[in-house]
Amino acid sequence: MTFPAWYSTYSRRLFFDMHLPDWTRPGQSAGDQHALREISTRFEPEELIKTFVRARINVAVIFAKCQYGNFYYNTHIGHKHAGLGDLDFLGEMVKQAHRHDIRVIAYYSNMWDTEAARLHPDWMAEEADGSYSYNRWPTMSLLSPYRDLVHSHLTELMTNYEVDGMWSDILSDLPTFDRYTRERYQQDFGEDMPRSSQQPGWINMVRWQQNILYEYLDGCYQLVKRIRPEAAYIINFYGTPYALSSQGLSFKHLKLSDMGSSEGYTEWQGLIFPSFAARYMRSGMNGGPFEILTGRFVHTWDFTVRPRAQMRFEAFSVVANGGAISIDDEPYQDGQIEPAVYDIIENIYSEIERRESVLHGAKPVPYAALYVSQKVRELDEVLNRSKPLSVGLTPVSNLNPSDSDMLPGCLGTFKALTEAHIPVEIVDDRPESFATLSQYKVVFLSNILTLSTAEMDALRQYVATGGALIATGATSLYDDQGTRLANFALADLFGVDFVKRGDFTFPYIQFHDSPITQNLIRRPLPHYMAMWEIKKNTDEVQVAATRRNPLIETSGQTYYHNNQPPPDVDTGEPAVVYRTYGRGRVIYCAALPESNYARLGHEPYRRLIANMVIWAANELPPIRTEGLLNTEIITNLLGKDWIVHLVSGFPQRSVRFGQYHTADTIEEIVIIPNVRLTIPPTVNAVYRVPSGEILPIVRTSTEASITIPSIEDWETLRLVGDFE
Incomplete structure (x- = not known):
C-alpha cells in the first residue's frame, strides 16, 4: 500500500480537542443554560498557527463537527456554532496552517450527535432494555437515515475545504438494538437479536455488528476518497484489548484507515500503555503509519497541565516505537489556549525533531x-x-x-x-x-x-x-x-x-x-x-x-x-x-x-x-543490561544499522485508599550514571544521537559492551554494523 510521505514523516501532531456546547440551541443543556457564555467567541486562527509553528507542530486535528453536532465551518447543512459569528474557523485554520506546511485533519464525530438526536429522536440507538442511548452523549444508529446525513456532511466538507484528512471518531458505541438494527438483523438471520452476552448467539451478533460498522465506514471512506483521493481517512481505533469486542472496532476495520490512530492516555491505562498501544497499532496497520494520542491533562480533559517530564516520557515512548505522537489539548471555552502547554510541546517536539533522521524509516528488530x-x-x-x-x-x-x-x-x-x-x-x-x-x-x-x-x-x-x-x-x-x-x-x-x-x-x-x-x-x-x-x-x-x-x-x-x-x-x-x-x-x-x-x-x-x-x-536478546526496570530498550533497524532507544520514566509513590490511588505521575527527569549495555560483537562503532559522540566498545572473548556515561529520559544510539 502506497501513501503520501507525510503520513509517516510528519510525526509531531496536535489534537485540538473542542466539543463546545452552543447553549443558544435547545437540547444542548437540558434547558439549564441559555446564554452563549462566550463559548467559541475568541478563536484567533492566525495566532493559533503561530503558536503551533513555535511548538514545532506539523499536523493538527481541527474540528469540523463535534459531539454536540455543532459545526466549526460555514456549513449549509448543519448548525454552525453561534459563538463563531462570521468566522469560518476550520477554513481559516486550513489557510493559515498550509502557509507554514502544517497539515490539517478535520475531526468528525460519528455516533454521538446531540443536534441530530434532538431533530430526529427516532434515529437514535437503543440500549438492550429498549431505552434510548442517551448517556451524556446521544448515540445515533448507523443503520438509520442518519447515515445519509453523515454522507451529506462529508460531501460538503471534502468538497469545500482543502483539508489533508478526516479523523473519524466515536465508532465504538455498539451494540445497539434500535428498530433499524433489529429489522436488519431479522432480515439477515430470521430471528431476534440476543440482548445479553449470556444469551445464545451473542458472539455471532457481535461479529455481525462489526460487519455493519465496516459497511458504514466503507461508505464514508469511498466518499472521502472520491472527492479528495489524497486526503487521509483516519479511524479513531478504540479497539485495543481494553475495549469490549461488542463495542464495535476490530483490526479488520483498519483496512479502511490510511493510518492507525488510538488514544493512549496513561490516566486510563497506566504508564505502560503508550508503548503497548504503539506496538498494537503497528501490528494492526501491518507496519503502516500510525499515531498515538497522549494528553496534556493529569486527568482527561480537566484543564490541568501534566508535568513536562511525564509528557516527554509518553511522547518518546511512542516515537521510539515507530509512531507519530499527537498531544491532546483543549482550549478554554472562548477559544483561547493555555500557553504553558505549548511551551512543553515545543520542548518535546524540538527533541523529537533532532532525532527524526533515525526515526523515519526505522523498523523493529524482531525477536x-x-x-x-x-x-x-x-x-x-x-x-x-x-x-x-x-x-x-x-x-x-x-x-x-x-x-x-x-x-x-x-x-x-x-x-x-x-x-x-x-x-x-x-x-x-x-x-x-x-x-x-x-x-x-x-x-x-x-x-x-x-x-x-x-x-x-x-x-x-x-x-x-x-x-x-x-x-x-x-x-x-x-x-x-x-x-x-x-x-x-x-x-x-x-x-x-x-x-x-x-x-x-x-x-x-x-x-x-x-x-x-x-x-x-x-x-x-x-x-x-x-x-x-x-x-x-x-x-x-x-x-x-x-x-x-x-x-x-x-x-x-x-x-x-x-x-x-x-x-x-x-x-x-x-x-x-x-x-x-x-x-x-x-x-x-x-x-x-x-x-x-x-x-x-x-x-x-x-x-x-x-x-x-x-x-x-535459544538466543539471548540483542541488547542486554542489568536492572533498569523503568527503562524501556527499543531496538530498530535503519538501513544496515541498529538504532537503540532507551526511554526512562520514574513515577512518584502513590497514596492508596479503598479503590482510589494517586494518578501515575512523573515530575522529575532522573539522570542515571554509567549504564552498561551488552551489544552484538559484530558492531563496528557506536554513536550517540544527536550529539555524534563516539562510545568506546569493550571487547572480550565472549561479548562486546559499551558504557554510556549517563542517560536521562531519552537516550538514542546508532550501532554501526551490517544488520540487514
Missing part, C-alpha cells in the same frame, strides 16, 4: 511476538468472570474463576518482557499477520483460548521449521463459539493433555532444576487462581515445575489466616513443561504467571516469563 486474537476478545466478553477489585487489605485468592483472563494476560506478558529488555512485537489472528511468524524467534500465546485450523497449522509449521512457542493456561481449549473442548487442540504440540481445571483456587508453583528455572526461586510461588491439571502424552516432555496444592481450599467455614493457605506437599504433577518439536522448542505452562504479574507485580513471575522466552528462542 519475540506476543499473539493477540480478535476471537479471544469476543470469547473473553462472554466467559470472563474476573472478580471486582477488593477493598480489603489482601487480594482474594481466586481472582478469576473462569478460563478466560485476556487483558491481564496480554498486558502482564508485555510488562514482563519490556522490563526484562526483551524485544516484543504484536502478531494477531488475521492471516496477513500470523503469516509473519517466521520473522520471530519465539511466539507467546497468553491463554489464547481458540485458534482456527489455519492458525494451528501455521504454528505447527513454524515450530517444526525452527520457531519456538510458549502457551499458557487454556490456550486452544475452546472453539470459536466459546465451547470448551475435551482436550487442547494443540495437545500434540504441547506434549500434554488437558485433564481438568484444578480444584484448588490458591495453588503454588514449585520450580525444579531445568534450563528454564535458572536463577528462579525454589520456594513455592503462589498462583492466585486455579491452575489447569495436565498429564504428559509423550516421553519427550520434560518438567520444569510442578503444582503444589494449598493445605486447604478456603470456604466460609474453613479458612487459614486471611484466606491464603500455605502450600501442602508437592503433587508431582506438571505445571511447566518443555520439549523440542522438529527443529523448534515448545513450552506449555498450566498457569497464568503473566496474569498474576499484571495484578500483583511479584518479581518471580516476571523472571519465569523472561526465562521461558529466552530458553525457547
